[in-house]
Amino acid sequence: MSLTTQSSANFWLTRPFSERSTQIFLVVLLATLALVTLLHVAVPAGNPLHIGAYTVNLFGKYLSYALLAVAVDLVWGYLGILSLGHGAFFAIGGYAMGMYLMRQIGDRGTYGDPVLPDFMVFLSWDSLPWFWHGFDMAWFAFAMVLLAPGLLALVFGFLAFRSRVTGVYLSIITQALTFALMLAFFRNEMGFGGNNGLTDFREILGFDLRTDATRLGLFLATGIALALGFILCRAIVTSKLGRVSVATRDAEARTRFLGYRVERFQLFVFVVSAMLAGLAGALYVPQVGIINPSEFSPIFSIEIVLWVALGGRATLYGAVIGAILVNYAKTIFTGVMPDAWLFALGGLFVFVTVFLPKGVAGLLEHLKRRRHDPTPTPDKEATA
Amino acid sequence: MRRFLSLTLMCLLLLGITVTAQAQTDNENSTNDDAAALELLEALDVESYAAKGEAITAILQSDDERARDWLQALLDGRLQRTDDGRFVLVLENRGRDWPVADVLTGEALGEMSRRELDRIGINNNLRNQLRSAIAVVDLYSPSVERRLTSAERLLGEVDADLVPTLNDLIEQEEDDQVRYRLTQAVAIYRAEEGEMAGVEALDGSLHPRSRVALSRAANSDDPVVANAAAASLAGIEQQLKINRGLETLYFGLSLGSVLVLAAIGLAITFGVMGVINMAHGELIMLGAYTTWAMQQLLPGQPGLALVLSIPAGFMVSALAGIAIERGVIQFLKGRPLETLLATFGVSLILQQLVRTVISPQNRTVITPEWMSGSLVVNDALSLTLNRMFVLGFALVVFAGLMLIMRRTRLGLEVRAVTQNRAMARSMGIRATRVDIMTFALGSGVAGLAGVALSQLTNVGPNLGQNYIIDSFMVVVFGGVGNLWGTLVAGLSLGVINQVLEPWAGAVLAKIIVLVFIILFIQKRPRGLFPQKGRAAEG
Numbered sequence: 062m063s064l065t066t067q068s069s070a071n072f073w074l075t076r077p078f079s080e081r082s083t084q085i086f087l088v089v090l091l092a093t094l095a096l097v098t099l100l101h102v103a104v105p106a107g108n109p110l111h112i113g114a115y116t117v118n119l120f121g122k123y124l125s126y127a128l129l130a131v132a133v134d135l136v137w138g139y140l141g142i143l144s145l146g147h148g149a150f151f152a153i154g155g156y157a158m159g160m161y162l163m164r165q166i167g168d169r170g171t172y173g174d175p176v177l178p179d180f181m182v183f184l185s186w187d188s189l190p191w192f193w194h195g196f197d198m199a200w201f202a203f204a205m206v207l208l209a210p211g212l213l214a215l216v217f218g219f220l221a222f223r224s225r226v227t228g229v230y231l232s233i234i235t236q237a238l239t240f241a242l243m244l245a246f247f248r249n250e251m252g253f254g255g256n257n258g259l260t261d262f263r264e265i266l267g268f269d270l271r272t273d274a275t276r277l278g279l280f281l282a283t284g285i286a287l288a289l290g291f292i293l294c295r296a297i298v299t300s301k302l303g304r305v306s307v308a309t310r311d312a313e314a315r316t317r318f319l320g321y322r323v324e325r326f327q328l329f330v331f332v333v334s335a336m337l338a339g340l341a342g343a344l345y346v347p348q349v350g351i352i353n354p355s356e357f358s359p360i361f362s363i364e365i366v367l368w369v370a371l372g373g374r375a376t377l378y379g380a381v382i383g384a385i386l387v388n389y390a391k392t393i394f395t396g397v398m399p400d401a402w403l404f405a406l407g408g409l410f411v412f413v414t415v416f417l418p419k420g421v422a423g424l425l426e427h428l429k430r431r432r433h434d435p436t437p438t439p440d441k442e443a444t445a
Numbered sequence: 446m447r448r449f450l451s452l453t454l455m456c457l458l459l460l461g462i463t464v465t466a467q468a469q470t471d472n473e474n475s476t477n478d479d480a481a482a483l484e485l486l487e488a489l490d491v492e493s494y495a496a497k498g499e500a501i502t503a504i505l506q507s508d509d510e511r512a513r514d515w516l517q518a519l520l521d522g523r524l525q526r527t528d529d530g531r532f533v534l535v536l537e538n539r540g541r542d543w544p545v546a547d548v549l550t551g552e553a554l555g556e557m558s559r560r561e562l563d564r565i566g567i568n569n570n571l572r573n574q575l576r577s578a579i580a581v582v583d584l585y586s587p588s589v590e591r592r593l594t595s596a597e598r599l600l601g602e603v604d605a606d607l608v609p610t611l612n613d614l615i616e617q618e619e620d621d622q623v624r625y626r627l628t629q630a631v632a633i634y635r636a637e638e639g640e641m642a643g644v645e646a647l648d649g650s651l652h653p654r655s656r657v658a659l660s661r662a663a664n665s666d667d668p669v670v671a672n673a674a675a676a677s678l679a680g681i682e683q684q685l686k687i688n689r690g691l692e693t694l695y696f697g698l699s700l701g702s703v704l705v706l707a708a709i710g711l712a713i714t715f716g717v718m719g720v721i722n723m724a725h726g727e728l729i730m731l732g733a734y735t736t737w738a739m740q741q742l743l744p745g746q747p748g749l750a751l752v753l754s755i756p757a758g759f760m761v762s763a764l765a766g767i768a769i770e771r772g773v774i775q776f777l778k779g780r781p782l783e784t785l786l787a788t789f790g791v792s793l794i795l796q797q798l799v800r801t802v803i804s805p806q807n808r809t810v811i812t813p814e815w816m817s818g819s820l821v822v823n824d825a826l827s828l829t830l831n832r833m834f835v836l837g838f839a840l841v842v843f844a845g846l847m848l849i850m851r852r853t854r855l856g857l858e859v860r861a862v863t864q865n866r867a868m869a870r871s872m873g874i875r876a877t878r879v880d881i882m883t884f885a886l887g888s889g890v891a892g893l894a895g896v897a898l899s900q901l902t903n904v905g906p907n908l909g910q911n912y913i914i915d916s917f918m919v920v921v922f923g924g925v926g927n928l929w930g931t932l933v934a935g936l937s938l939g940v941i942n943q944v945l946e947p948w949a950g951a952v953l954a955k956i957i958v959l960v961f962i963i964l965f966i967q968k969r970p971r972g973l974f975p976q977k978g979r980a981a982e983g
Binding site: 143225226228229230240247248363366407408409410411414 | 721773776777781782783784785786787789790791792793794796797798800801914917918921952953955956959960962963964966967968970
């Protein structure tokens with residue numbers, strides 16, 4: 062990482078890519094997208110190398126989780142804020158997308174009402190609640206995907222950072238936030254489908270959600286969103302703003318004494334992270350076909366933090382690795398031996414925090430250093 | 446018309462019963478009695494319902510002490526006749542073969558096929574007649590409890606013909622409560638009839654029937670009576686409002702005591718030691734399961750098992766706490782966020798362990814007899830005993846913890862280590878040992894919370910999860926490191942929740958409380974009672 066104060070337009074464009082790991086990550090990501098597309102489209106179905114629509118869909122889901130993990134890493138890794146409520150931003154983004162998809166169903170629902178979604182007809186409501194208006198238009202809904210979580214993060218963060226709620230306290234109140242939202246969204250009166258959430262989607266932007274082509278398209282869109290989100294995060298952390306954030310993380314009081322308005326930096330990064338989480342949720346919903354209040358559950362939010370911890374904090378690419386590894390393991394475990402999954406997850410929490418504080422990324426770093434430097438490092442450093 | 450008939454009939458019955466009650470003692474000639482009784486019962490087995498009604502009256506007028514059982518059996522359709530003409534009581538009419546007993550001697554006759562039996566049918570008229578008859582019969586019962594239930598059933602059901610009988614009974618009655626109820630029953634009748642005496646007698650009575658009677662009297666033609674009734678009605682409404690307030694307060698304090706119990710252990714581990722233990726909820730769950738296990742070990746003695754599970758629950762959770770401290774937390778000193786994640790992992794493992802080893806279903810923990818039921822304060826307010834016990838238990842646990850922290854060597858050492866670890870160690874305090882003991886104490890208290898909770902909620906693998914967020918809220922709201930803060934915060938959050946519930950609904954009340962705490966922490970990040978001085982620096 063070069064630390065010059067050069068500020069040409071050229072430098073703005075190149076700086077996010079300056080680190081070797083970023084270049085490798087982006088190349089690997091784009092290559093994966095290309096390879097999956099190729100194997101899905103060009104290889105015939107009978108061939109063992111063929112990737113089916115189900116798998117493409119699954120990968121798409123992992124990639125949206127990866128984007129969510131990147132968002133969490135941005136605030137936890139670079140700002141030192143352990144958010145136990147990022148699932149809330151993810152879910153709100155998801156609900157915004159879900160509302161758009163519900164309106165797209167039109168009169169094809171079970172009750173055939175041209176405006177009201179099925180669950181409202183079922184609850185015998187006669188008109189659309191005010192906050193559902195506008196969601197029939199894609200531009201509005203997609204804007205809301207970013208704005209709604211961003212606004213919540215803005216209000217919440219403004220109150221929290223202004224009064225210097227930090228550390229564990231902040232973690233606990235973010236958890237309370239997502240818990241309160243979960244309880245609220247479970248209520249039918251909220252107008253978000255209550256317990257069942259939003260489901261039974263038909264099409265997005267005119268494309269039928271059940272065709273393989275749309276699924277591939279969503280997968281690619283998620284991959285590209287992940288790449289762009291990643292670059293955005295890199296741009297933030299390599300900028301001066303990012304350096305102040307890291308300084309805040311390591312010594313908040315000292316940064317304040319140096320004259321920086323710490324809470325403004327925190328607020329900015331927190332809101333960006335919430336918006337990225339919302340985007341991840343919006344990409345997640347059309348691929349899994351449902352959004353319900355369980356996405357708000359505190360456990361899910363803590364799980365996201367585990368992905369980041371496993372992958373390695375403050376590396377961004379580590380978060381992606383962690384998200385994909387844990388979710389891949391989850392898919393396998395819940396399929397083969399569902400009872401063991403919570404044991405494995407719980408064990409992973411303990412193992413990672415106690416034995417692998419720098420995560421997989423730290424492990425890779427360590428191996429690389431070892432290769433470059435032939436003198437063996439003492440064992441102590443491996444866990445330091 | 447029907448009502449009038451049944452009234453007349455009942456009056457007759459009453460006359461008969463008075464005689465019965467007096468004649469109960471001299472029971473010399475049982476064979477003669479049986480013959481007479483058989484005759485009475487035979488009269489029931491006729492076609493005409495009117496004749497049956499007369500037969501019932503005859504039975505009541507007879508001085509036979511078995512009359513009540515016969516009438517009850519007749520009402521339930523259990524008085525039946527065999528093919529060979531004997532009268533039997535069906536003890537349980539389920540299945541194909543019914544166990545029966547002889548009506549006259551009460552001797553069990555084994556099982557009989559339902560085809561051999563013939564029910565003595567009744568119609569709705571007779572059913573009503575029987576019901577009122579049985580209600581009044583009970584007023585002569587030697588059992589106070591039975592008299593009281595019967596008297597309570599009479600509230601609002603009295604009519605003109607019953608009044609003189611009741612007045613006689615009131616004079617004879619020895620038990621204060623029964624007499625009070627009977628007087629009230631008569632007063633309700635009087636008030637409904639628009640009599641001043643009734644209205645005066647009902648002043649201050651909180652029973653719903655009294656209110657009905659008074660509001661009827663308030664519409665009376667006599668302005669004096671109507672005004673008096675309206676005035677006492679207003680007074681009663683006021684009283685009811687106070688009682689409702691007291692009830693809300695009681696439920697709030699009860700909920701608050703649960704919160705305090707769940708959070709007080711956390712106030713030790715999180716507040717005093719600064720260790721975030723997300724597995725705290727699961728330690729509560731272990732305490733609850735210990736209670737269940739003790740009751741399995743001591744079948745038939747739920748009370749003893751519950752008392753024994755207080756130390757047992759403490760030990761189980763304390764040992765689990767020590768295992769968590771030694772196995773995980775000690776490696777993460779000074780890294781609170783990592784501690785949070787690791788202990789969350791532990792909580793997942795404990796939950797799944799219970800699901801796998803015991804069962805994913807809820808277990809039932811029996812409430813011992815001395816803890817069930819409720820304390821009746823007046824007609825509008827009764828306090829459930831189990832909640833009262835939990836409230837008391839929470840206060841005792843709190844007092845115990847305060848004593849330990851303030852008055853024992855351990856408490857002193859804990860405070861020393863928290864304020865300045867290095868200094869404490871150089872003064873010869875074994876900090877590691879203090880850590881273990883403190884964590885064991887906090888975890889053990891979680892176990893105690895579990896024992897108490899097993900009496901109020903379902904015992905299942907998710908028990909702890911439901912309380913962990915609330916517990917953290919209580920500790921943070923009260924001010925970290927302050928046990929008094931936890932007590933005040935827990936109780937007040939409980940009361941706030943209950944006050945909000947009637948107009949916001951249970952879920953919304955909870956949401957409002959959460960949002961309130963979130964906002965409160967923004968305003969006062971250190972809680973209600975922030976620590977001052979040295980303790981705050983750590």
